[in-house]
Amino acid sequence: MKLSSRLSAIDSFICAPYDVIWDCCCDHGLLGMALLKRAAAKQINFVDIVPTLMDELEHTLTRFSDQQAACQWQVLCQDVATIELQPSAKQLIIIAGVGGELLLRLVQKMVANCPEKLREQLSFIVCPVHHTYTLRQGLQALGLGLIKEQLVQENNRFYEVVQLSFTSNTALSVTGNQLWDNAEQMHELYLQQLVAHYTRMLNRDRTYFQHVLDDYQKISLD
Numbered sequence: 001m002k003l004s005s006r007l008s009a010i011d012s013f014i015c016a017p018y019d020v021i022w023d024c025c026c027d028h029g030l031l032g033m034a035l036l037k038r039a040a041a042k043q044i045n046f047v048d049i050v051p052t053l054m055d056e057l058e059h060t061l062t063r064f065s066d067q068q069a070a071c072q073w074q075v076l077c078q079d080v081a082t083i084e085l086q087p088s089a090k091q092l093i094i095i096a097g098v099g100g101e102l103l104l105r106l107v108q109k110m111v112a113n114c115p116e117k118l119r120e121q122l123s124f125i126v127c128p129v130h131h132t133y134t135l136r137q138g139l140q141a142l143g144l145g146l147i148k149e150q151l152v153q154e155n156n157r158f159y160e161v162v163q164l165s166f167t168s169n170t171a172l173s174v175t176g177n178q179l180w181d182n183a184e185q186m187h188e189l190y191l192q193q194l195v196a197h198y199t200r201m202l203n204r205d206r207t208y209f210q211h212v213l214d215d216y217q218k219i220s221l222d
C-alpha cells in the first residue's frame, strides 16, 4: 500500500543502516512494513498497545513475509513506555501520529529505561500531532540534538518531522530553526496557524503562552 506523504517523509529520512528500527505506536504498521520491504534494518519491531491491531498485523506479516527475508521482524503488543532497548545495537525509534505531550512522555520513559552508555547508539524520528513546542522543549532537556527536520502537509494539516540523536552537535530549537522555507507558501500558512493558536491560548495562561507566541513571531519568512 502507498505511504501517505507524512509517512513517506519519515521513510525518506532513513538512509543510514540500523540494527533495529522500532515503529512505535504503529497502528496499521504501514511504515514499518515499507521499511521491512526495503530491508532498512536487520530487525524491525512493531509496537502498539491495542491487541486486536497487533494480532491483525502479526497475521498480515506472517502471511506475506519471506522466510529468506534479509531482515527479521517482531510484533510487540505493549505500552511503548515499557520498551527496553537492546544493548550494543544501532537503533532508530520512530514515534508518529500521537500527541506531542504523550510522545514526549514515551521518549522520556524510553531514555530513562536505557543505560547511559547505550544512548549514543540511539536516534529518534518523531512526528507529533500538535504540541510540537512543548515536545521540542522536553527533547532539548533530554540532551537530544537535531539531525534533520521537515514540514509536511497532509489532508489540510501540518506535521513537523524531526530526527534527533544524542551525538548530534546541532542544538534543537523550540520553533524549528531548519524547518522553515520562505519560498514555500504552506510554511507561511502553518506559521499563521501557530500564531493564531497561541494568541487564543493567551487566555489560558498568559505568562507561558506569551513566551511561546513571542518565539513564533520572531520567525521571519519574508
Ligand SMILES: C[S@@+](CC[C@H](N)C(=O)[O-])C[C@H]1O[C@@H](n2cnc3c(N)ncnc32)[C@H](O)[C@@H]1O
Pocket: 007, 024, 025, 026, 027, 028, 047, 048, 049, 050, 053, 078, 079, 080, 081, 095, 096, 097, 098
Ligand atoms: C493514529 S495512530 C498512529 C499510527 C502511525 N504511527 C502513523 O503515524 O500513521 C496512534 C497509535 O498509537 C497507539 N498508542 C497510543 N498510546 C500508546 C502507547 N502508550 N503505547 C503503544 N501504543 C500507543 C494507538 O493504539 C494507535 O494505534
